[in-house]
Amino acid sequence: MKEKVAKKFAEIFGEGAQMFASPGRINLIGEHTDYNGGFVFPGAVDKGIVAAIRPNGTDKVRAYAFDLGEQAEFGLREEDKPAQSWACYIFGVVREMQKRGVAVEGFDTVFSGDVPLGAGMSSSAALESTYAFALNELYGGGAIDKFELARVGQATEHNYCGVNCGIMDQFASVFGKKGHLMRLDCRSMEFEYFPFDPEGYKLVLLDSRVKHELVGSPYNDRRASCERVSAVLGQEFLRGATMEQLDAVKDRISDEDYRRARYVIGEERRVLDVCEALERGDYETVGKRMYETHWGMSKDYEVSCEELDFLATVAEECGVTGSRIMGGGFGGCTINLVKDSLYDSFIAEAKKRFNEKYGHEPMVYDVVISDGSRRI
Ligand code: GAF
Numbered sequence: 001m002k003e004k005v006a007k008k009f010a011e012i013f014g015e016g017a018q019m020f021a022s023p024g025r026i027n028l029i030g031e032h033t034d035y036n037g038g039f040v041f042p043g044a045v046d047k048g049i050v051a052a053i054r055p056n057g058t059d060k061v062r063a064y065a066f067d068l069g070e071q072a073e074f075g076l077r078e079e080d081k082p083a084q085s086w087a088c089y090i091f092g093v094v095r096e097m098q099k100r101g102v103a104v105e106g107f108d109t110v111f112s113g114d115v116p117l118g119a120g121m122s123s124s125a126a127l128e129s130t131y132a133f134a135l136n137e138l139y140g141g142g143a144i145d146k147f148e149l150a151r152v153g154q155a156t157e158h159n160y161c162g163v164n165c166g167i168m169d170q171f172a173s174v175f176g177k178k179g180h181l182m183r184l185d186c187r188s189m190e191f192e193y194f195p196f197d198p199e200g201y202k203l204v205l206l207d208s209r210v211k212h213e214l215v216g217s218p219y220n221d222r223r224a225s226c227e228r229v230s231a232v233l234g235q236e237f238l239r240g241a242t243m244e245q246l247d248a249v250k251d252r253i254s255d256e257d258y259r260r261a262r263y264v265i266g267e268e269r270r271v272l273d274v275c276e277a278l279e280r281g282d283y284e285t286v287g288k289r290m291y292e293t294h295w296g297m298s299k300d301y302e303v304s305c306e307e308l309d310f311l312a313t314v315a316e317e318c319g320v321t322g323s324r325i326m327g328g329g330f331g332g333c334t335i336n337l338v339k340d341s342l343y344d345s346f347i348a349e350a351k352k353r354f355n356e357k358y359g360h361e362p363m364v365y366d367v368v369i370s371d372g373s374r375r376i
Contacts, residue, residue, distance in 0.1 A: 001050040002376055005112050008066055009052035013108040016054050018138070022129035022373040023048035024115035024122045025172035026205065026335055027326055028181055028196075028286075029293055030271040032301060034166025035223050036230075036264050037187035037237030039271040042168055043196065044176020046368040049126040050376065051111035053134050058106035063090055066112035076104060081160065089124060092160030093131040096152040102140040116363065118211035120327025124161070125169035128153030133174070133373040147189060149373070150174045164220045165328075176372030183275055187239055194278065196369055201283055201321065202343055203367035204336050206350055208307040209360060211331040219328050222301065225260040229253055238264045263300035267293060287322025287337050294324035294334075303329025307358060314353050318346045335367075 002019055009017045023044035030040035056062065064071045065086050072087035074080045076098070082091055094104050111130065115123035132152040136144045144152075153170035157163040171184055177193055184191040226238050232249050233241055238261055246261050253261075270289040277285035294312045298304035308325045311334045315323030322337035338346055351361040 001112055001114060005050045005052050005066060005110050008064065008112075009054075009108070009110040012064055012110065013054065013056075013062070017052035017108075017110075018054065018134070019050065019052055019376045020130050020134040020137070020374070021048055021050045021376045022126045022133060022173045023176050023370055024126045025169055025176070026121065026203070026367050026369075027168065027172075028203075028335070029274045029289060029324075030168075030267060031293060031297060031325075031327070031329075032222060032226075032264060032303070033239075033267050033271065034168040034184075034186045035164070036226050036268075037239035038264070038268045039183060039185055040166075040168040041181055041183050041194075041271055041274065042172035043181040043367075043369040044172050044372050045115075045121065046370040047113075047115045047121065047365070048173075049111055049113040049115070049123070049130045051109055051130045051134060053107055053109040053138065055138065056106045056108045060106045061090065061094065062106075062108045063087055064110045066110055076106065085161070086127075088160050089127045089156060090131050092156030093128050093135065093152055095160065096155045097132065097135045097140065097144075100144060100148065100152070102135060102144065104135055104139050107138070116207055116365070118331060119205070119207045119363075120325075120329070120332030121205075122169035122173065122327070124157070125153055125173045128156050129170055129173040129373045133375075137375065146174050147171075162217065162220075164223050172372070174373045176370060178371050179369055181369065183271070187237060194275070196278075198283055198337070199281075200340055202338050202340060204338055204343070204347070205326065205333040205365040205367060206311050206336060207333045207363040207365065208305075208311060208331060208354070208358075209363060210305065210307050210358075218303070218330060222260060222303065225257045226264055229257050229261040239268060241265055259300040259302075263296040266296055283321055283337060287320075290322030290324045290335070290337060291316065297325050297329060301329070305329075305331055307354075308332070308334055310357060311350060311354065311362065314350050315346065318342065318349050320346055333365075
């Protein structure tokens with residue numbers, strides 16, 4: 001990708017670009033817990049965004065999205081928000097860096113990516129992290145720390161893209177480390193790297209290639225449910241709440257909000273269980289918790305869909321150790337923890353049965369845990 005992007009930049013804008021990259025992410029477990037102040041357990045992957053960038057001496061950004069074949073031009077002030085949604089990510093990062101005192105000036109840029117879109121692997125966080133990292137290097141003397149760079153991406157989503165996301169995706173993209181997952185406490189922001197190389201197992205993603213755009217903004221609605229329940233419990237976050245506390249306020253909240261909170265409280269426990277299980281090499285427990293997460297996300301949190309429930313069911317029937325929907329939901333991938341010996345037969349069976357039912361095969365991505373944002 002680097003050569004391709006550099007070549008395109010030279011063609012459109014000339015020589016002298018600097019190159020940056022940031023990855024997408026997987027998440028082993030801990031879904032919809034980040035904005036509840038809870039734990040997440042992501043890792044960066046070997047798929048991401050690569051950008052070429054060079055200051056152009058004007059007060060305009062000229063950006064070319066290689067994969068779309070589209071160009072956008074926009075200014076650096078709040079009122080200059082571009083029309084194209086992809087360009088809003090770059091614009092948002094520019095604005096958020098400025099708010100943090102970085103004197104961003106006009107630049108030319110070309111970017112390309114290989115994070116599958118709509119797969120729940122955070123292509124948008126990869127894009128944000130790439131530009132946050134690059135602008136920090138080019139205009140900020142590298143002074144903004146990595147957590148703040150992750151917050152720049154998150155604030156971009158909130159303020160310029162309409163998604164009230166948590167910090168997991170941008171954190172994973174910026175902090176990723178080859179061969180390691182990261183357990184992040186989204187309340188204290190403390191985190192730990194966990195070496196991850198389960199002997200005898202593989203992590204593989206099955207991408208249903210469906211994206212269900214639900215009416216309105218379902219992600220923000222889920223977050224709002226959690227915030228309503230926290231308020232009734234008198235807590236800042238759902239993190240730390242118990243099932244007993246939730247049951248005690250059951251008649252003061254809607255049934256829907258009750259089920260949302262029940263999922264989140266259960267998920268907090270599952271992440272910690274998985275970390276403990278990993279430390280003793282107990283992959284059976286890891287896998288069990290993954291299935292529990294899947295069905296919690298499907299029945300209580302209601303962010304799954306028929307196709308992903310089907311993939312998780314096929315996995316279970318094939319004897320796969322763990323399988324669940326990954327990411328925000330409403331389509332995308334399952335993440336599967338599969339014994340090496342089962343891998344080939346599971347993939348063949350899942351492809352065949354999914355194709356019979358939905359008329360296309362899922363895409364298969366082997367997970368390679370890789371490094372975070374960097375200059376390349
Ligand atoms: C999306 C969001 F961007 C994350 O912050 C996180 O909430 C995730 O959904 C669900 O765990 O990827």
